[in-house]
Amino acid sequence: MLRSEIIDDPTDLEALEPHWWELWSRSPSATPFQSPAWLLPWWRTFAPGELATVAVWRGDDLVGLAPLYLECQAAGARLLPLGISLSDYLDVLCIPETAEPVAVAIADTVLSLGWSQWILQDLPPGGAGLAIRHAALESCQAVDHAACPVLALAGDQTLQGCVPARRRRQLRRAHRAASRRGRVSIEPALSDPQTFLDHLIRLHRARWAGHGDGVLSYTRVEEFHRQALPQLVAQVLARCWLMTIGDAIVGAYYGFHHRGRAYAYLGGFDPAYAEESPGALLIGQAIRQAICESAEEFDFLRGQEAYKYSWGAVDRWTMRKIWTRSKGR
Structure with missing residues (x-):
């Protein structure tokens, strides 16, 4: 009853x-x-x-x-x-x-x-x-x-089984370019959610400055994420990465993982490092981690931005x- x-x-x-x-x-x-x-x-x-x-x-x-x-x-x-x-x-x-x-x-x-x-x-x-x-x-x-481009995951850490060869070559070139500017590292950033959000908000706003400013330019949106992210971390749902070149944190990635699917939610990067493609390198790392965690799909979420299809994603509609x-x- x-x-x-x-x-x-x-x-x-x-x-x-x-x-x-x-x-x-x-x-x-x-x-x-x-x-x-x-x-x-x-x-x-x-x-x-x-x-x-x-x-x-x-x-x-x-x-x-x-x-x-x-x-x-x-x-x-x-x-x-x-x-x-x-x-x-x-x-x-x-x-x-x-x-x-x-x-x-x-x-x-x-x-x-x-x-x-x-x-x-x-x-x-x-x-x-x-x-x-x-x-x-x-x-x-x-x-x-709404279209949510989704990449079917297969293969290993080389991404050969799921990501097109052209995109993999671009990743290798981006990593070489970044290495010329200093030591490159991409590390998980879950131990301190608020500090991660500080970096994400700074980099997201920098990325979108003059181009609509981005969703994280709104105070209440920032307040929402500062409440939500610690709880998502506590439930092992969040996946957060920071990219460093030399001593500079130049990129941030914010996503989720649940039931065999990874979700790419938000990112940001320092425009001064645009030639080194920190956004792409972070997505590449997130896909590798998703494969390592036995995910079957990498969901780029709403929006038909061209970069999503360069990874091999295809539309799935809500x-x-x-x-x-x-x-x-």
């Missing part, structure tokens, strides 16, 4: 964390972006509307979770997922054996809220949110939303689905 509730108090959302982790670990479509390490700091930092998260219980076990909030507009309220904008994948969480009744329970519960549109975007292929149906809901057909209320409901 399932029971559902609407969580509209942030304190109650925080209290859900241990149950949330257990559900997240058992949900097939879960990524780091649906974890409490990511979404709780997101809500604390942004809280852009009225919290309206749906939790579904079987006894004392959390078996379904739809982290949602209401965004009020003149044209009517929209029901949106927590994590929107900064998250590359969004979804509801459920365990396989209760997926169908949980989907019904979530739909039943959200119908008690006052909204005109319910939007789930950035749904991964096979995402649990795609299966939500209800007689009182009119849904548009799921449509492609989906977007919108529900409205059936007439008379």
Whole structure:
């Protein structure tokens, strides 16, 4: 027997964390972006509307979770997922054996809220949110939303089995160029998340200066990452690297690893070292580490920037689905 509730108090959302982790670990479509390490700091930092998260219980076990909030507009309220904008994948969480009744329970519960549109975007292929149906809901057909280029991993530390030969030659040339300027090292930077973020923010802002300034130029985005990264590190989900040439830290890489997939989330480099391609060298190191950790895929996440395809990545699309209320409901 399932029971559902609407969580509209942030304190109650925080209290859900241990149950949330257990559900997240058992949900097939879960990524780091649906974890409490990511979404709780997101809500604390942004809280852009009225919290309206749906939790579904079987006894004392959390078996379904739809982290949602209401965004009020003149044209009517929209029901949106927590994590929107900064998250590359969004979804509801459920365990396989209760997926169908949980989907019904979530739909039943959200119908008690006052909204005109319910939007789930950035749904991964096979995402649990795609299966939500209800007689009182009119849904548009799921449509492609964003391309996430993905590289299938194979081979060894030479990258020969997965990365095109041209890109591997470019990496060798970049490393030789960097070596001419001083000793080159790329080291993990997980022992002190805040110091890593200091370097990442500095380098990201330098990289994007005059070109839109980059996402880390916003104070609240920085605040969010300063809360989220230590928790991601504690859960062994984060992968952070710093590149040094001589005595200068010239590049930073921020990514994740979960269930056989590596995710490349953010990076930055010192434009004074652009000829040495620190960004590419860091990605090369991240791919090698992912292979070492038996990852099957390296996900470059949203965006069709040309450099992603130079690594051999191919597009995988997230989906977007919108529900409205059936007439008379």
